[in-house]
Amino acid sequence: MLYRNPKNPLITPKMIEPSAEGLQVVGAFNPAAVQFNDEIILIIRVAETTIKKKDIVSVPYFKFTEGKSKIEVLDIPERSPDLTLKDTRGIFYKGKDYLSSLSHLRLARSKDGINFKVDEKPFILPADRTESFGVEDARISKINDEYYINYTIVSGDGYATFLSKTKDFKNIERLGIIFSPLNKDVCIFEEKVKGKYIALHRPDNHGFGLPSIWYAESPDLIHWGNHKCLLRPNGSKWETQKIGAGAPPVKTEYGWLVIYHAKGENNVYSLNLILLDLKYPDKIIALSKEPFMFPETKYEKEGFFGNVVFTNGHVVLPDGTINIYYGTSDEYTCMAQTSINELLNLLN
């Protein structure tokens, strides 16, 4: 059984200070999660827009000149023939994609995993031209007492996956782009398998098949290779558009348990499971028959981009309970509880 926390949504945009004057927070969602000392830390994605002007669609972005950053705004008349509104999340203008909001990453902290206090300042902001449309959707992997944080960077160069690390959630070391455009939904296993680090990633094969979950190996977390297509969308109504991995897999005695999201009919996002072989994690040994979670509550069905449950963070407690932190409707941060055993029982 899956128990949505009755205090959901745990974090909302209203709880958050904008990062700069003239911006408003419209989303606080898609959290990475980790137990750190006596706290559960989330890295939430904070999405901001400019205040709405009449008859204008505004696109905020970072501009980098001579090492300095500045938020600029592209104002487009709503009636411009060159403008296509894609969904609430993106626009297409004069042949190029832009995002309707600008995201950064911010920490939220809690002793009980339910009541969170959000930092007043950003944790990770865009840092160069290839991040000018924002940084999004972090995952945390604890490896040898360091916390590796991978996240999506977006710009006119496309979206790609960047890796940074921290020991204290104060100082951050930037390690570089680990998966070049177009690639997101990366999760890095928290230990080596047969001498190699492992990651799942989601290249965009735009126009060919549907975006699928891929496997890769690395000697050092920085350089990745031996890419293989691991799982393609199954064609059910839940998986008509794309799939992508969530948080770092949970090691169980039966295999690596991976929660992944799928986008299906009517743009509905759901959560699903795969189990990978412990020694050969490029082999799938079991799959969930159907989603174990899909949008049901008001805060999952309504919001900035409704009908989304998306997870990229969880914390496994000593008794086998798993707190699944998840974003809903590209707006809120929520939590649901179940156990590793319950999830394993859904596999076949």
Place this chain on the structure above:
Amino acid sequence: MLYRNPKNPLITPKMIEPSAEGLQVVGAFNPAAVQFNDEIILIIRVAETTIKKKDIVSVPYFKFTEGKSKIEVLDIPERSPDLTLKDTRGIFYKGKDYLSSLSHLRLARSKDGINFKVDEKPFILPADRTESFGVEDARISKINDEYYINYTIVSGDGYATFLSKTKDFKNIERLGIIFSPLNKDVCIFEEKVKGKYIALHRPDNHGFGLPSIWYAESPDLIHWGNHKCLLRPNGSKWETQKIGAGAPPVKTEYGWLVIYHAKGENNVYSLNLILLDLKYPDKIIALSKEPFMFPETKYEKEGFFGNVVFTNGHVVLPDGTINIYYGTSDEYTCMAQTSINELLNLLN
């Protein structure tokens, strides 16, 4: 000055045996090139189609079942409302991309670099599901007496770059996908710089900016990271669509000389130059003002897909002459001669 060889095109489809019954060779182009013992070896891309049937568009592809491969054909009625003919090279059917031809890689050998004999059998054929639409556009890098061959693999999973190696151009060892979809136009430097192997690659940032040339590093040629966007299309009429690197760069005393192709207005392909810093090859130190080569002759302007000059192979002779082997119109293999000094003089 650039001298097109008077015997161009040096290799044409008519010189080539089909790889299987029922196929016809329609292209013999985009060669990789290397000096091997007393021969110049080209790895040409051989494109094949099925014999044309009335009112039918046929798409050949490899099917892999239980370790065995077989050529299958998808026959689509020409008037199908689900069919879009993109250009002569590709079709879009029921929401997916397919190629109109199936490519493999084949060796051609020459003592003088001009008169080539093409092998009767393929050198590299598609080997698994992620290669089912063919293998294309090889580059050869000679590193420590081994020949690393990277090439584009295409399938419903998209296009990606695969690496193999050989010592003798007979036996091949498969090393895996080094750049996941969508990525092609990869060239690997022939020596390490500051302890790392270097490659240029071309991720597809579809919908965002224009596809650009990226830089990456590797400790071992298998695993790649530290990706950076190196050069974006310059917006001139020659570079309105995309750019991508050619053969492995030539090391000169002034820097790494890279020939790249650009696709511009009216789908015209041209060849251009960049010079990268010897010690910091992620820094561009000079660029060519305008293309040093663009379609001018009949065999460059007309063919399967006209107005293309595309290079992924060259051989530098001891006197500094460079034989640029190049594909024209996605159909022929040609050669043009100039010198490294002449090319360096075009940079500013």
